[in-house]
Amino acid sequence: MxxxxxxxxxxxxxxxxxxxxxxxxxxxxxxxxxxxxxxxxxxxxxxxxxDAIARHLRSGKTNTYAVVFEEDLSYAFSDPFSVAWLTAFAEVMQHQHASIMILSATAAEPESLQAIQDAAVDGVAGLCGNQPAIAAARARGLPTVYCSMSEWPSGDGDYVVIDDYSAGHDIGAHLHRLGHRRVVMVHEAMYPGQSLLTEQPVEDFARALDQHRYGFYRTLYRARGIVDGLAGAQISVVVTESNSRDSGRGAGAIILDRKDRPTAVVGVSDVLALGVMDACAQRGLAPGIDISIAGFDDVPEAITAGLTTIRQPVRDKGRIAAELLLDPERPERRITLPHELIVRSSTRPVA
Amino acid sequence: MxxxxxxxxxxxxxxxxxxxxxxxxxxxxxxxxxxxxxxxxxxxxxxxxxDAIARHLRSGKTNTYAVVFEEDLSYAFSDPFSVAWLTAFAEVMQHQHASIMILSATAAEPESLQAIQDAAVDGVAGLCGNQPAIAAARARGLPTVYCSMSEWPSGDGDYVVIDDYSAGHDIGAHLHRLGHRRVVMVHEAMYPGQSLLTEQPVEDFARALDQHRYGFYRTLYRARGIVDGLAGAQISVVVTESNSRDSGRGAGAIILDRKDRPTAVVGVSDVLALGVMDACAQRGLAPGIDISIAGFDDVPEAITAGLTTIRQPVRDKGRIAAELLLDPERPERRITLPHELIVRSSTRPVA
DNA sequence: AGGATGTTCTGTATCGCTAAAGAGAACAAG
DNA sequence: CTTGTTCTCTTTAGCGATACAGAACATCCT
Structure with a gap:
């Protein structure tokens, strides 16, 4: 047989x-x-x-590219930002008759990194550059591309990003301009054991990160931008377990049920901000009227929700990431795309 | 170098x-x-x-499994049913430290079938069994699994399905019981050149299929069940370009703007039915009151929309498909899962 | 006739890795 | 002193395919 x-x-x-x-x-x-x-x-x-494998060995090429996620794959297929990016990436690959492999290498499980080593692919794309998976791919000598401003300065991989710091700054400055001086930022957890769902001063948050040497993380540049844009405001942080609408709702509960609510809440992603809006709705609070809320990404749901946010060219990120992998000759390999502040009804001048 | x-x-x-x-x-x-x-x-x-490739050649295994879609990958990542299935599939694979490859082999592009031949994988799963891609994988001697009742009776692949005919019959009988005798069915196009967006008697629809030898298609069993369940009712069909909410909305326009509207519309999938509901909303018609609407799948959006539908265990389909690929020894390899009629507010007795 | 050219097919050497069997040394037991 | 055992490392033989360098033969030109 x-x-x-x-x-x-x-x-x-x-x-x-x-x-x-x-x-x-x-x-x-x-x-x-x-x-x-x-x-x-x-x-x-x-x-x-x-036989495909034998041919691959002989030719040294597989015509397959990996997309690596830090989260469980269920996240990759459900988070709207991730889906939009993945879709654009896949469209280019499909058009060039290349195949895609979906990998998950979670920081929590070091053995999941083995998947990178065992993947028969010609290149690897990921949303973040500082994830161990991208590093592992680089160690293998594979071309890599990442799509969030999250790399150490010494990192030498290709990327397609927006200027997350500047974008964060735009959101922060927008809120500041509207008069907001007491703001809560909702951020996802960055390391195991980070204290969740308690409101802490932004200084404590920053200090903890330094101690854990988490100077770079996919949303950290934008968080820094937000803080700097809010120059002088009183900022505290609520850290959620994950980057999801449910998590945002949980954070909203903490923030809104306090006696002296902040005048504005800013999520480092739209899904977190939308979760906070859900919490508002549950409490009969009107975003924009009773409290201002801002997000980041401009996912489709943000439009119907009237969420003020930063629009970034997700699809371009995915498309260009794929193009960079497919064309090693392309000269521009470290690309910063433009972003745009989208003001909707969820943010208003403080009363 | x-x-x-x-x-x-x-x-x-x-x-x-x-x-x-x-x-x-x-x-x-x-x-x-x-x-x-x-x-x-x-x-x-x-x-x-x-090196992964060399190791694969030597061992004859890649620990990678392909998921093949008939549509563009943008569909695979956006259609709620597809996403739910894929997510469950991916979770099992990830848990077993296996990798997944996402392929698209559209019937329209025969050369896309080459992707199946060129994929270095240990098995292939697809939503439909009669798609050429699954056949190509079987020709290669790869294990396959499909998840819709869409195979020719002679097909010998493994599968995890529901009894689509019986489920369709349940929906049809439900409408019949409520007194509906003039019903329009909304169905996606099955072959190139099929006449779109015109209301045609179900007999014409069936005849055209026979002529094109399209006796088997992913939603056809359920369509037959619906027709038989509505025994004796006057049924016409509107064929849409694709299986999407937008398409359903287009079909809704055709159906609702007629002088003598049918008393009920049934989509062969929830996204189509939801599109019809959108069209109702645009015209100020209340589903359940002004017209009854039924769908198929019970995707998450169906709940909030109050759509009467057939619930099928999507996640189980995905999970078991993965398990079948991973465990060739598992004895039960042709599995029919139960379905359930979920009656919500979108269907009511005819006035 | 001799050489150049073209067509059609064949042998060999890898691609990078690993299962399986083998070989040499060290040590213990009989 | 033989035999067996254990430990450590090496040799051999491919996995299935393709690049490359011919070889055999027909064709064409001068």
Whole structure:
């Protein structure tokens, strides 16, 4: 019950293995009559074509590119930002007849990094540059691209990002301009054991990060921008377990049920901000009227929710990431795309 | 600038290639002191571990499984049913430390089938069994699983399905019981050139399918069930370009703007039905009151929309499909899961 | 006739890795 | 002193395919 190979077909026909190979790959290298005989026979014997793995080994190429996520794959397929990015990436790959492999290498499980080592791919793309998975891919000598301003300055991978600091600054400055001086920022957890769902001064938050050497993280530049944009305001931080609407709702509960509510809440992503808006709705609070809320990303849901946010070209990020992997000759390989502050009804001047 | 291999490391250290291999894979086969020396040296030389492709060739396994879609990948990541299925599938794979590859082989582009031949995977899962991609995978001798009742009776692949005919019958009978005798069914296009967005008698629809030998299609069993369940009712069909909410909205426009509206509309999927509900909303018509609407799948949006539908265990489908691929020994390999009629406010007795 | 050219097919050498068997040394037991 | 055992490392033989360098033969030109 062994697998049928070119050798088997060649033996039966009394031709060389090379002839069988050529019948499948280089029709000009043999008479069309013999070629037909080979293909017919192969089909009759149940040989459907050259084995992919062997061909990959010989050629050194797989025409497959990996997308690596730090989270569980259920996140990758449900978070709207992630889906939009992945879709654009996949469209380019599909158009070029390249395949994509979806990997998850969570920081929590070091053995999941093995997946990077075991992936037969020609390149790796990820949303973040400082994730161990991207580092592992670079160690293998694979081309990499990442799409969030999250890398150590020494990092040498290709990237397509927006200026997250400046974008954060725009949001912060917007709120400051509206008169907000007591603001809570909602941020996802960055390291295990980080204290969750308690309101802490931004200084404590920053100090903890320094202690844990978490100077770089996918949303940290934007968080810094927000803080600096709010120059002089009183800022506290609520850290949530994950980057999800549910988590945002949980944070909203903490923030809104206090006696002296802040005048504004800013999430480092739209899903967090939308969760806070959910919490508002549950309490009969009107975003924009009773409290201002801002997000980051401009996911589709932000439009209907009237959420003030930063629009970033997600699809361009995904598209260009794919293009960079597919075309190693392309000269511009460290790209910063423009962003835009989108003011909607969820932020208003403080009363 | 050539790649570093085990041979290079071995040569530098003056040991055999096998020793380097063992250092990485079988620590018990050499002294821990030598092993450390090998690993250190390898790391210093920039060798990060055995090459995935070569290892795959040698072992004949890749620990990677393909998911193949008939549509563009943007569909795969946006359609709620597809996403739910994919997520469950991916969770099992991730848990078993297997990788997934996402392929698209559209019927429209025959050359996209090459992707199946070129995929270095151990098995292939797809939503439909009659798609050429699944057939191509079977031709390669790969294990396959499909998840919709869409296969020719002679098909011999593994599957996890619901009884789509019976489920469709439940929906049809439900509408019939409520007194509906003039019903429009909304169905996605099944072959190129099918006449779109015109209301045609169900008999014409069926005849066209026969002529095109489209006796099997992913939603056809349920369509047949619906028709039979509505026994004796006057049924017409509107065919949409694709299976999407937008398409459903377009169909809704055709159906609702007629002089004598039907009393009920049934979509062969929830997204189509939800699109029809959108069209109702645009016209100030209340589903359930002015017209009854039913769908199929019970996607999350159906709940908030109050859509009567068939609930099917999507996540179980995805999970079991993955399990079947991962465990070739599992005895039950052709599985029919239960479904359930969920009656909500969108269907009411005819006035 | 002799050489150049072209067509069609064949042999060989890898691609990078690992299962399996083997070989040499050290040590213990009989 | 033989035999067996254990530990450590090496040798051999591919996995299935394709690049490359011919070889055999027909064709064409001068």
């Amino acid at each position: 062994t697998r049928i190979t070119q050798r088997d077909v060649a033996k039966v026909l009394g031709v060389s293995v090379m002839t069988v190979s050529n019948a499948f790959n280089r029709p000009d290298q043999l008479s069309s009559e013999l070629r037909q005989r080979v293909l017919d026979r192969a089909s009759k014997m149940g040989y459907s074509g050259p | 050539t790649r570093i291999t085990q041979r290079d490391v071995a040569k530098v250290l003056g040991v055999s290639v096998m020793t380097v291999s063992n250092a990485f894979n079988r620590p018990d086969q050499l002294s821990s002191e030598l092993r450390q020396r090998v690993l250190d040296r390898a790391s210093k030389m920039g060798y990060s571990g055995p």
